[in-house]
Each structure stands twice: as structure tokens, then as C-alpha cells.
Amino acid sequence: MDRLDELLAAHFKVDRAPGKLASRIVERARHAGGKGLELLDEIQITATDRGVCLIRAESLASPSSTKARRLVEQARVELAEYLEGKRTFFSVPVDLSAVAPFQRDVLETARRIPFGEVRSYAWIARQIGHRQAVRAVGTALGRNPVPLLVPCHRVLRSDGGVGGYLFGTRVKDGLLALERSTPVLQGCTTTRIVCRVGCVHGRHMSPENRVIFASVADARSVGYRPCKVCRPLADAMAN
Amino acid sequence: MGPDDGALMERVRRGDQAAFAALVGHYQDRLFTVAHRLLGNRADAEDAVQRAFLNCYLKSDHYEPRWQVSTWLYRILTNVCVDELRRRRIVGSAVRPPDEGPTDKPVQHLDFRRALERVPTEARMLLTLRYVDGLSYGELARVRGISINTVKSQLARGKAILRKVLR
Numbered sequence: 001m002d003r004l005d006e007l008l009a010a011h012f013k014v015d016r017a018p019g020k021l022a023s024r025i026v027e028r029a030r031h032a033g034g035k036g037l038e039l040l041d042e043i044q045i046t047a048t049d050r051g052v053c054l055i056r057a058e059s060l061a062s063p064s065s066t067k068a069r070r071l072v073e074q075a076r077v078e079l080a081e082y083l084e085g086k087r088t089f090f091s092v093p094v095d096l097s098a099v100a101p102f103q104r105d106v107l108e109t110a111r112r113i114p115f116g117e118v119r120s121y122a123w124i125a126r127q128i129g130h131r132q133a134v135r136a137v138g139t140a141l142g143r144n145p146v147p148l149l150v151p152c153h154r155v156l157r158s159d160g161g162v163g164g165y166l167f168g169t170r171v172k173d174g175l176l177a178l179e180r181s182t183p184v185l186q187g188c189t190t191t192r193i194v195c196r197v198g199c200v201h202g203r204h205m206s207p208e209n210r211v212i213f214a215s216v217a218d219a220r221s222v223g224y225r226p227c228k229v230c231r232p233l234a235d236a237m238a239n
Numbered sequence: 240m241g242p243d244d245g246a247l248m249e250r251v252r253r254g255d256q257a258a259f260a261a262l263v264g265h266y267q268d269r270l271f272t273v274a275h276r277l278l279g280n281r282a283d284a285e286d287a288v289q290r291a292f293l294n295c296y297l298k299s300d301h302y303e304p305r306w307q308v309s310t311w312l313y314r315i316l317t318n319v320c321v322d323e324l325r326r327r328r329i330v331g332s333a334v335r336p337p338d339e340g341p342t343d344k345p346v347q348h349l350d351f352r353r354a355l356e357r358v359p360t361e362a363r364m365l366l367t368l369r370y371v372d373g374l375s376y377g378e379l380a381r382v383r384g385i386s387i388n389t390v391k392s393q394l395a396r397g398k399a400i401l402r403k404v405l406r
């Protein structure tokens with residue numbers, strides 16, 4: 001054994017894991033009923049330089065440019081966080097330039113449905129000014145090139161039925177259940193800043209400093225200010 | 240590790256929480272050390288270990304008895320760590336400062352840690368697994384999904400870089 005081996009052995013000596021780590025892991029496993037992450041194994045993502053352009057459960061051509069490949073990797077990271085209940089919004093851009101104008105209007109409207117909420121196909125038809133085009137809205141959403149990033153799973157039938165979904169209604173149910181059980185806003189008791197769940201700043205928050213809020217107004221009433229990075233207030237106003 | 244791991248995994252697959260707790264208790268120190276050395280700080284390491292065990296629990300259906308449990312766990316953990324390192328590069332998020340190393344000679348270990356940062360990720364990962372848990376070349380190849388010759392050349396490359404930087 002030479003000197004380098006000794007240094008390596010000393011550096012990589014096994015540490016004791018933090019005391020409560022095991023109990024936290026077991027607790028998380030107990031509550032992790034969903035199998036959302038499996039969805040990520042099934043889907044393929046491709047992108048142009050402008051944004052993610054296609055998500056499908058079939059093999060897709062790899063993007064040709066480095067920028068597009070980075071966008072695909074970013075989308076995978078964000079989708080994994082979303083499916084783990086650690087993200088409530090996506091910052092990766094989507095490219096809908098290849099979509100017809102009517103479908104783009106439908107998708108842009110669906111994109112504005114807040115995390116954890118649902119709307120009806122008829123609501124989208126009204127929003128885009130085509131009241132009678134409810135079935136066309138359903139068709140446009142059914143052909144959504146970027147499901148999950150454009151949350152067409154948040155659109156249900158007016159009679160309360162779940163409607164269809166590209167990955168199956170079981171997945172649609174699962175995603176809606178995940179969103180219902182994931183908090184949207186979290187504040188940090190030390191910085192007094194409220195972020196959307198998934199914000200870069202929120203990731204570094206210690207669990208003991210984390211507090212959940214129902215709205216930005218609630219957070220403000222107890223002295224928190226909205227994060228300037230994820231801008232939860234701008235998101236609330238846009239909706 | 241021992242022959243009981245397979246039985247433990249079989250119980251985990253059937254949803255046995257006690258078996259899962261036993262598995263976590265048995266492997267958490269080694270997994271935590273690997274994640275800590277790769278990611279550089281305890282908070283990210285804790286997060287990575289939690290995600291790795293959670294993936295293990297949720298995907299226990301995919302586990303095949305012919306695999307060693309340790310190999311499978313290390314494979315999941317290193318993938319989680321690679322994702323985290325990639326996320327830091329893509330998102331450009333603020334990385335938490337590195338913690339104090341495992342050391343009784345701080346200055347020497349600081350130099351060593353800086354030297355390790357010069358080693359490419361794959362080689363650093365192999366060195367970490369090799370020295371934390373003494374995995375064989377064959378086990379390292381299975382964990383990372385590469386050939387034994389690649390393992391040998393990556394380890395040699397990593398050590399050569401360390402020797403050069405520490406000279």
C-alpha cells in the first residue's frame with residue numbers, strides 16, 4: 001500500500017449517518033404510496049433550441065444540438081422533482097411553434113391552470129372564445145405534444161368525469177392525487193421568504209425551518225415576502 | 240453483504256416496513272459516506288441517500304434476486320448523485336459550501352479534497368466506492384454499468400491525477 005492508498009483510505013473512512021436519517025427515510029417510504037417516478041422511466045423527451053417540443057411513451061430521436069440536449073436533461077430533472085412532490089412549476093421552456101394556432105391557444109390556456117387545481121374542457125373553450133368547440137378542445141389536449149409540462153391532466157369533463165389522458169386515466173388520477181397532496185408554497189423561518197415549492201432557494205431550506213402557506217397573502221400577513229426568483233405573487237396574479 | 244440481504248429485499252418487495260427499516264439501518268452509513276464524499280456536503284448527501292432508499296423501496300418490484308443488494312443500492316445511489324451533480328451544472332443553483340472533511344489533519348485533507356476535485360466524476364465515483372466499501376473491479380463494473388477494463392483504466396487515471404496534483 002503506497003502513500004496515496006493511505007490518503008484515500010483515510011479520506012474515505014466510513015462516517016456515521018446522521019441520527020434521524022433512517023427514521024426519516026422509513027417515514028417517507030411509508031407515505032410514498034404513488035409510483036409516479038415509474039412514469040419517468042417510460043417517457044422520452046426531445047427538444048429544439050427553443051424548448052421541449054415532444055414528450056411521448058415511445059422512442060424519439062435525440063436532439064441534435066447541445067442546447068437542446070441540455071433542455072432535455074433539465075426537463076428530466078424537473079419532471080423527477082415534480083413526480084417526487086418537490087416541484088410545483090416548470091422553468092424549462094416549451095416549444096409549441098409546430099402546433100396549429102387553435103391547439104396552441106388551448107395548450108397555452110391549459111398551461112395557466114394552477115398546480116393542484118382542475119378546470120373543465122368547456123372552461124377552456126370559453127377562455128379561448130370558442131364556446132361550442134368543447135370536443136375540439138378535448139382533441140387538442142389529447143394531442144398535447146408536451147404532457148406534464150402543459151398540464152392537460154388538470155382538465156376534466158364538466159360532469160366531473162376524469163376524461164381521457166395520453167398515459168391512461170390511472171396516471172391522470174395519480175397526478176391529480178399527487179398535486180392535491182403537494183404543498184404549493186413554503187416559507188423559510190430564518191429568511192422570512194416565501195417560495196413556490198421547487199424553487200432553487202427552497203431546496204436549501206432545512207426541514208425544521210420550513211413552513212407551509214396556503215397563499216402569498218397568508219405568508220405576507222405574518223411578515224414573509226415573496227421570493228424574487230420564483231415570484232409566487234406574479235404566478236398567483238397571472239391565474 | 241451477507242446472504243440475508245436477498246431475503247430482506249424479498250420482504251421489502253412485499254411491503255414489509257420492518258424489513259425496509261433493517262435494510263436502511265444496515266446500509267445507511269456506507270451510502271451516506273459515499274454520497275457525502277461525492278457531493279461535498281452533508282445536507283445534499285442526506286437528501287441523496289433518502290432519494291436512493293425511496294427509489295429502492297418504490298422500485299423493489301424491479302429487483303432481481305440474482306443481484307447483490309449492495310450493488311443495486313450503490314447503483315441507485317450513484318445515479319442519484321450523478322443527477323444531482325448534473326442538476327447543479329444545468330440549473331446553476333447555489334451549491335452549499337463543503338463541510339469539514341473526515342480529518343484529524345485538516346490542512347493535509349483540505350489539499351487532498353482539492354486534489355480530488357480535479358478527478359473526473361466517473362473516476363471519482365469509482366475511487367469512492369472502491370475505498371469506502373472495498374468493492375471489487377467486477378462489482379464496480381456492475382454498479383456503474385461499464386466494463387472491468389474501463390473500471391481499471393478509470394481508477395488508474397484518477398490515481399494518476401491525484402499523484403500529479405499532490406506531488
